[in-house]
Amino acid sequence: MVDSLEAIVATVTKAVEKNQFISIAGGRHAMGCQQFGTDTILIDTTRLNQVLSFNTATGMIEVEAGIQWPKLIDYLIETQKNVPWPQQWGIAQKQTGADRLSIGGSLACNAHGRGLKMQPLIADVDSFSIVDANGKFLKCSRLENSELFRLAIGGYGLFGVIYSVTMRLTPRQKVERVVELLTVDKLPKAFEERIQAGFLYGDFQFSTDDQSDDFLYRGVFSCYRPVDPAIPMAEAQKELSEDNWSHLYYLSHADKAEAFRQYSSYYLSTSGQIYASDTHQLSIYLDNYHHELDHDLGSEEQATEIITEIYVPRLELPSFLAEVRDDFRANKVNMVYGTIRLIVQDEESFLGWAKQSYACIIFNINTVHTPAGLEHSANAFRRLIDMAIKRGGSYYLTYHTYATRVQVETCYPQFAEFIRLKRLYDPEERFQSNWYRHYREMLGSQEANTYSVKPLVWDVKASN
Numbered sequence: 001m002v003d004s005l006e007a008i009v010a011t012v013t014k015a016v017e018k019n020q021f022i023s024i025a026g027g028r029h030a031m032g033c034q035q036f037g038t039d040t041i042l043i044d045t046t047r048l049n050q051v052l053s054f055n056t057a058t059g060m061i062e063v064e065a066g067i068q069w070p071k072l073i074d075y076l077i078e079t080q081k082n083v084p085w086p087q088q089w090g091i092a093q094k095q096t097g098a099d100r101l102s103i104g105g106s107l108a109c110n111a112h113g114r115g116l117k118m119q120p121l122i123a124d125v126d127s128f129s130i131v132d133a134n135g136k137f138l139k140c141s142r143l144e145n146s147e148l149f150r151l152a153i154g155g156y157g158l159f160g161v162i163y164s165v166t167m168r169l170t171p172r173q174k175v176e177r178v179v180e181l182l183t184v185d186k187l188p189k190a191f192e193e194r195i196q197a198g199f200l201y202g203d204f205q206f207s208t209d210d211q212s213d214d215f216l217y218r219g220v221f222s223c224y225r226p227v228d229p230a231i232p233m234a235e236a237q238k239e240l241s242e243d244n245w246s247h248l249y250y251l252s253h254a255d256k257a258e259a260f261r262q263y264s265s266y267y268l269s270t271s272g273q274i275y276a277s278d279t280h281q282l283s284i285y286l287d288n289y290h291h292e293l294d295h296d297l298g299s300e301e302q303a304t305e306i307i308t309e310i311y312v313p314r315l316e317l318p319s320f321l322a323e324v325r326d327d328f329r330a331n332k333v334n335m336v337y338g339t340i341r342l343i344v345q346d347e348e349s350f351l352g353w354a355k356q357s358y359a360c361i362i363f364n365i366n367t368v369h370t371p372a373g374l375e376h377s378a379n380a381f382r383r384l385i386d387m388a389i390k391r392g393g394s395y396y397l398t399y400h401t402y403a404t405r406v407q408v409e410t411c412y413p414q415f416a417e418f419i420r421l422k423r424l425y426d427p428e429e430r431f432q433s434n435w436y437r438h439y440r441e442m443l444g445s446q447e448a449n450t451y452s453v454k455p456l457v458w459d460v461k462a463s464n
């Protein structure tokens with residue numbers, strides 16, 4: 001475990017001397033094995049968790065990269081407890097569904113949350129500092145080492161150890177949750193109307209009951225709009241406890257109709273509640289919940305959910321989900337939970353996944369951990385990617401490595417060039433992981449630069 005910049009430099013320098021490889025882990029939540037590498041030294045950033053500076057005039061905060069979202073949010077709330085609401089700063093977005101994710105890990109995948117008009121996290125990053133493959137400390141921003149800035153954000157830990165990140169905060173606001181039940185055919189228009197009406201965040205959580213006409217069709221549409229900061233936030237808001245969540249997890253496997261009924265009625269009962277724009281993005285995640293679940297369900301084999309995120313042009317959403325519905329029923333895919341959000345195009349990160357302003361559909365698929373069970377889910381993911389590709393869509397690289405070579409090359413035509421640049425910055429391939437080795441083997445043999453990357457003219461004013 002490293003706990004300072006000096007410790008990172010010393011670890012990298014020693015690895016260079018001994019010709020060892022390095023992997024980097026933050027919250028260890030990535031699921032494609034990008035934080036681990038066989039026979040590599042593992043740099044664990046958990047103890048790099050301090051706030052280094054906070055400028056209350058500009059809303060810029062510099063943190064060590066191992067800090068996780070709850071600590072950062074708590075710090076901001078605590079240091080601003082005597083500051084009136086309209087002058088407080090907060091984070092713009094974080095991942096939903098899990099909280100103990102590090103800022104370094106979030107930069108590494110260029111994460112996104114449930115903002116309705118937000119680009120991925122790179123838009124919230126002013127600069128970062130990194131220790132490269134020679135043990136050299138570098139500052140990266142849109143003005144300084146800008147190519148490395150574009151490569152390392154969304155670069156899966158392959159360009160060095162990010163030591164600190166300066167983030168652009170946003171005014172902290174009170175927001176009202178507005179909930180309704182809706183069907184996916186009405187969703188693209190409904191999202192558009194919410195955006196026009198000034199809503200900031202939102203998502204749609206759909207039914208996973210394949211016995212019902214609601215399957216991947218009807219869902220809970222929840223959006224959040226800013227309200228007058230003078231409106232009080234009730235002390236005792238309705239919220240789900242860990243036990244409630246645990247029961248819902250059980251129902252989502254054992255009785256999906258009842259899970260949707262209970263979940264939607266809870267959400268509808270919270271319509272009108274006031275939340276803070278940052279803490280409403282936090283959520284309960286029950287570690288290792290599947291152990292207990294497998295026992296309660298009487299399963300003979302161990303299972304987990306594997307997530308995938310698929311992107312399609314927004315107007316393609318209803319037709320895409322209609323095809324998925326037929327496919328999942330025909331192939332007996334056990335869908336446990338799913339949600340739809342909006343993605344806004346990102347032209348900054350090199351290995352960017354938000355190539356257009358897509359609709360993002362998240363699937364949690366129950367996967368039995370036997371060779372046949374894993375292959376069953378892998379095939380489902382591949383079919384989903386094909387359904388997206390034929391509509392001009394794509395998928396997120398973060399969650400697994402099941403995509404075929406053709407799928408990777410179609411959705412990420414810049415990937416071979418990304419590997420070439422990685423080897424230019426890090427000729428010994430000091431920073432690596434099993435995730436990297438997978439793609440290196442799949443794509444790295446293409447020596448020709450087949451992809452020409454559009455150079456960016458940075459908006460200098462925007463980064464000042």
Ligand SMILES: Cc1cc2nc3c(=O)[nH]c(=O)nc-3n(C[C@H](O)[C@H](O)[C@H](O)COP(=O)(O)OP(=O)(O)OC[C@H]3O[C@@H](n4cnc5c(N)ncnc54)[C@H](O)[C@@H]3O)c2cc1C
Nearest residue numbers: 026027028029030095096102104105108111112156157162
């Ligand atoms: C339940 C769940 C929900 C999720 N929800 C979302 C979501 O809503 N939106 C979304 O975008 N993603 C989501 N994710 C994916 C998640 O954002 C990524 O997997 C993220 O990278 C995990 O961060 P971590 O701190 O756990 O990183 P780790 O798993 O520890 O590492 C992930 C990657 O980050 C690199 N890394 C970590 N720290 C550093 C550093 N200091 N310097 C350089 N590289 C570093 C590692 O090398 C590795 O490549 C979710 C994941 C889970 C498990």
